Amino acid sequence: MTQRRVKVFFDGGCRPNPGPVEAAVVVHGRAYLFDDLGHGTSSDAEWLALISALELAQSLNLTGVDLIGDARGVIEQANSALRCGQTAQRHAAAFLALAAKAPPRRVRWIKRAQNLAGIALAARHPR
Secondary structure, three states, X not given: OOOOOEEEEEEEEEOOOOEEEEEEEEEOOEEEEXXXXXXXXXXXXXXXXXXXXXXXXXHOOOOOEEEEEOOHHHHHHHHHHHHHOOOOOHHHHHHHHHHOOOOOOEEEEOOHHHOHHHHHXXXXXXX
């Protein structure tokens, strides 16, 4: 029997950049919002969102998840760390240590407009 794939969407942001970091993760249509993730850049925010997504998936006992986000650079670095099993980048090392417990099936990029977590995060800041 094939296990059903679980999509876990993630997105991070900070306003202003650099500034306070926030993140959103969407699993099974439910948005989880994370505030007070410290102070950092938009890159830090994306990494912390990815890490939060994996932590949440693990806390929900989900296995073989697809982590889906719109930060191409972070996704490329995360996949590289998973392939090599090591990294010198601080956030990638934290992600890799967490993935050792229960690795994602894959980490993939999608367009910003398709990212459910990005939509949830943007809804917090109407223009």
